[in-house]
Amino acid sequence: MAPLFEGITHILTPIPFLLVGLGTFLGIIGGAIPGITGAMMIALTLPLTFNMIPGNALALLIGMYVGAISGGLITATLMRMPGTPAAVMTTFDGYPMARAGQPGRALGFGIAASFVGGIISWIFLVLVSEPLSDLATRFGPFEYFTLVVMAMVLIASVSQGSMVKGLLSGALGMLVAMPGVDPAAGGFPRLTWDVLYLNGGLGLLPVLIGVFAVSQLIADIVDIDRTIERTKFSTKGILMSFKDWKNQAWNMLRSSVIGTWIGILPGIGANIGSIVAYTTAKNMSKTPEKFGTGSEEGIVASESANNATIGGALIPLIAMGIPGSVIDAILIGALMIHAIQPGPTLFLNNPEIVYAMISACLLANIMMYGIMTSSVGKIAQLMFTPRAYVLPPILVFCVIGSFALNNLFFDVWVMLGFGIFGYFLERSKVPLGPFVIGFVLAPIAESKLRSGLMMTDGDFSPVVTRPLPLIFVIISIILLFWPFYQDWKKARNNNAKG
Amino acid sequence: MKSLTTSLMIAVGLGILMAAPVQAAWPEKPVKVIVPFKPGGSSDQTARTFQKAIVDNNLMSQKLTIVNVGGHYTIGSRQVLEAKPDGYTFLLIHKALMGAQGAGMIDFGYADFEPVAETSEFCLLSCVRKGDKRFTDVNSLLKMATDKPDSLIFGANLGALNHMAGIQLQNTTPGANFRFVQIGGGTANFTALIGEQTDTTVLSMAEYLNFKVKGVKGLCYMFPTRAPDAPEVPTCEEAGLGKLVYCVGSWWFAPKGTPKEAVDGLADVLAKAMETDYVQTMLKKKAMAPTFTRGAAFAKKLDATYKIVEPTAKQAGQKKKK
Numbered sequence: 001m002a003p004l005f006e007g008i009t010h011i012l013t014p015i016p017f018l019l020v021g022l023g024t025f026l027g028i029i030g031g032a033i034p035g036i037t038g039a040m041m042i043a044l045t046l047p048l049t050f051n052m053i054p055g056n057a058l059a060l061l062i063g064m065y066v067g068a069i070s071g072g073l074i075t076a077t078l079m080r081m082p083g084t085p086a087a088v089m090t091t092f093d094g095y096p097m098a099r100a101g102q103p104g105r106a107l108g109f110g111i112a113a114s115f116v117g118g119i120i121s122w123i124f125l126v127l128v129s130e131p132l133s134d135l136a137t138r139f140g141p142f143e144y145f146t147l148v149v150m151a152m153v154l155i156a157s158v159s160q161g162s163m164v165k166g167l168l169s170g171a172l173g174m175l176v177a178m179p180g181v182d183p184a185a186g187g188f189p190r191l192t193w194d195v196l197y198l199n200g201g202l203g204l205l206p207v208l209i210g211v212f213a214v215s216q217l218i219a220d221i222v223d224i225d226r227t228i229e230r231t232k233f234s235t236k237g238i239l240m241s242f243k244d245w246k247n248q249a250w251n252m253l254r255s256s257v258i259g260t261w262i263g264i265l266p267g268i269g270a271n272i273g274s275i276v277a278y279t280t281a282k283n284m285s286k287t288p289e290k291f292g293t294g295s296e297e298g299i300v301a302s303e304s305a306n307n308a309t310i311g312g313a314l315i316p317l318i319a320m321g322i323p324g325s326v327i328d329a330i331l332i333g334a335l336m337i338h339a340i341q342p343g344p345t346l347f348l349n350n351p352e353i354v355y356a357m358i359s360a361c362l363l364a365n366i367m368m369y370g371i372m373t374s375s376v377g378k379i380a381q382l383m384f385t386p387r388a389y390v391l392p393p394i395l396v397f398c399v400i401g402s403f404a405l406n407n408l409f410f411d412v413w414v415m416l417g418f419g420i421f422g423y424f425l426e427r428s429k430v431p432l433g434p435f436v437i438g439f440v441l442a443p444i445a446e447s448k449l450r451s452g453l454m455m456t457d458g459d460f461s462p463v464v465t466r467p468l469p470l471i472f473v474i475i476s477i478i479l480l481f482w483p484f485y486q487d488w489k490k491a492r493n494n495n496a497k498g
Numbered sequence: 499m500k501s502l503t504t505s506l507m508i509a510v511g512l513g514i515l516m517a518a519p520v521q522a523a524w525p526e527k528p529v530k531v532i533v534p535f536k537p538g539g540s541s542d543q544t545a546r547t548f549q550k551a552i553v554d555n556n557l558m559s560q561k562l563t564i565v566n567v568g569g570h571y572t573i574g575s576r577q578v579l580e581a582k583p584d585g586y587t588f589l590l591i592h593k594a595l596m597g598a599q600g601a602g603m604i605d606f607g608y609a610d611f612e613p614v615a616e617t618s619e620f621c622l623l624s625c626v627r628k629g630d631k632r633f634t635d636v637n638s639l640l641k642m643a644t645d646k647p648d649s650l651i652f653g654a655n656l657g658a659l660n661h662m663a664g665i666q667l668q669n670t671t672p673g674a675n676f677r678f679v680q681i682g683g684g685t686a687n688f689t690a691l692i693g694e695q696t697d698t699t700v701l702s703m704a705e706y707l708n709f710k711v712k713g714v715k716g717l718c719y720m721f722p723t724r725a726p727d728a729p730e731v732p733t734c735e736e737a738g739l740g741k742l743v744y745c746v747g748s749w750w751f752a753p754k755g756t757p758k759e760a761v762d763g764l765a766d767v768l769a770k771a772m773e774t775d776y777v778q779t780m781l782k783k784k785a786m787a788p789t790f791t792r793g794a795a796f797a798k799k800l801d802a803t804y805k806i807v808e809p810t811a812k813q814a815g816q817k818k819k820k
Contacts, residue, residue, distance in 0.1 A: 050537055137689060137692065137693045138693055138694075139693070140693070140695050141695065180570065181570050183680070184656060184680035188601075188603055188657070188815075189570075189603070196572065196573055196576055197569065197573060199569060199570035199572050199573055200568060200569025200570035200573060201569070201570075203568070203569065337536065337537075337538070338538055339536070339538035339539055341683070341685035341686060343685070343686070343689055344689060344693075345685065345688065345689045345692075348712055349685060349688075349708070349712075405536070405537075405568055406536070406566070406567060406568030406569055407565050407566060407567050407568070408567060408568065408569060408573070447680060447682075450680055451679050451680045451681060454677070454678075454679040454680060455651055455677070455679050455695070457677075
């Protein structure tokens with residue numbers, strides 16, 4: 001416990017404290033503005049942290065993570081438009097309640113639920129990360145390989161749209177990770193077509209900025225005249241009453257635990273967490289018919305779960321170096337840019353970074369609650385800034401951000417290329433999440449598998465003869481075929497009825 | 499006609515006047531050093547240590563700017579190779595360049611640059627897990643690698659520095675043969691070692707000092723003398739492995755054809771920077787040896803190093819094709 005208190009004391013010193021506050025504040029605003037997602041903001045902020053010490057950089061980014069996931073609820077509630085994808089489920093009940101004349105109360109539920117979700121998952125983060133990292137130091141290459149495979153199947157199978165499109169997206173991400181110097185065979189370039197710039201592979205940052213930020217900018221520009229619905233705003237009811245707390249306590253706890261668990265699962269994060277918690281709350285509710293018409297339970301379930309995924313998703317990141325969500329994939333990039341090797345020995349080698357991250361997560365949740373309850377009205381005003389003013393500076397940031405890490409203009413072209421690519425993927429309803437997870441995880445999967453094969457002299461059998469890999473493989477197979485089985489069952493039932 | 503001659507003469511005279519100081523007064527604009535690695539890596543830290551020493555002690559009349567060129571190190575190296583040899587672009591790199599050259603990965607090499615100087619070097623140690631009773635010293639490690647060839651797992655970054663060091667280690671004992679497995683750099687190898695996925699690896703002195711309390715045992719140090727911070731580890735020569743030395747120096751190069759005054763000018767500045775307390779303290783902190791060579795001595799050292807690296811790099815490359 002002592003290092004945790006040290007971490008908390010450190011985060012309360014002026015600079016880290018201000019950075020977490022700044023991150024949270026900017027995150028809330030970015031999260032609230034439709035078209036700016038948490039992943040995009042964090043990818044864009046990353047280049048600005050090059051000169052910070054790693055602990056401060058992570059504190060800023062984690063503040064932003066918490067803020068962005070939380071800020072989405074403002075837009076979801078007042079404009080029926082999720083400020084970030086994580087707030088989709090909040091629109092179903094937040095907006096109807098706001099329309100019915102209780103915008104303050106709707107926001108109050110969302111903010112309080114976000115706070116509770118964040119805190120509960122933080123407790124799990126503190127309790128679970130270190131034991132899990134101890135366990136993970138025993139993980140051999142086959143354990144890692146199968147775990148990563150499971151993560152990739154998992155995100156493909158639960159992302160929006162069809163399973164096939166999810167898998168396609170993941171496969172494209174893996175393909176994009178392939179060019180460059182071979183990670184495991186004496187450093188020879190492959191798939192580079194003699195383009196020297198490809199020796200280092202396609203950079204994480206330009207690809208991420210392209211796929212998340214530039215593609216979204218293109219979409220926003222194409223759709224620049226979109227009008228938005230809005231409701232009148234008042235802060236009445238922003239603080240939840242004692243009775244409401246009492247009524248929602250069980251729902252909050254359950255949804256937070258669901259969110260934390262979904263967060264821990266590698267690769268998937270806030271969007272899925274909030275969908276699962278919402279569906280569960282609806283199924284267990286005494287008044288399921290109220291869901292979608294302004295149900296308090298719906299807002300609470302969605303918002304406590306999406307914030308709970310943050311702490312949950314940080315667990316595999318800290319304990320194993322495996323991203324628990326798409327944003328965590330960017331945080332892994334942040335660690336690597338600061339020359340810190342993510343993985344099970346992070347606790348051993350960089351405890352100060354680990355506790356800076358954990359403490360920042362706690363502080364950001366508290367600050368989020370303070371900022372949101374005190375100034376949600378002013379933040380809501382910002383959403384009506386014409387996008388024509390917002391988009392050009394963001395594009396400038398994209399270019400600077402892509403260029404800054406490697407000082408190579410090639411990276412800017414990569415960014416633009418992937419921006420166009422991401423835009424068309426989205427238009428074709430191919431989800432971007434699996435793409436990024438595939439891109440980030442493929443090199444891990446490849447190098448672990450090849451290390452393993454070198455150790456066993458080409459023998460694949462540990463994938464099924466060792467207990468943990470076997471479990472991961474079985475889960476992957478089930479996840480892969482489950483949607484097809486469901487379709488088949490549905491078709492059969494329809495046939496039987498028809 | 500006369501006035502034309504006069505003006506021409508004045509022009510020529512001015513030209514000479516202008517040209518002379520250009521030659522003498524290198525540098526007359528900021529000097530750019532390309533570090534072909536990401537910010538924060540060991541080469542970048544070395545470059546920035548020298549930069550700070552140069553600025554703080556006013557060792558150069560112009561600024562020294564450091565440009566990190568990321569991606570693969572061959573990208574930044576080629577940028578310098580192709581840069582204008584005007585004395586304002588330099589490269590800071592290490593042995594990896596020779597590895598890529600020896601393995602045939604790039605079509606240029608150290609000899610295509612003007613050698614400026616070597617400032618400091620770090621050396622590697624052969625390491626095993628603390629508490630691994632099979633290995634009391636480096637000889638027991640090599641004996642097992644001889645008795646059971648291709649069974650002891652050596653964690654390395656294939657084709658890179660630690661792999662080549664491992665090959666040199668096994669080459670000291672005829673018949674010794676490790677199974678080199680792709681693990682990665684120092685931290686990854688430490689993790690794999692204490693997680694019992696690998697049997698042995700090599701670490702830099704700084705890594706060893708960081709990891710030794712966490713479960714790593716050094717068997718021998720690939721340097722002629724014991725390290726002041728780790729007197730418990732014998733040198734490989736003391737352990738009976740002959741003159742096994744494996745160090746990675748920070749090498750400063752200029753594009754071929756760079757004027758001699760610029761090459762010497764930078765070497766002078768670096769020599770002065772080496773002597774500052776700041777550089778000395780930083781080197782001590784990073785457990786690096788304060789080596790400094792320049793000019794003909796440096797060129798000779800490069801040639802000698804390449805004689806060892808080339809066959810090792812080929813050996814490292816062949817292993818992969820197996």
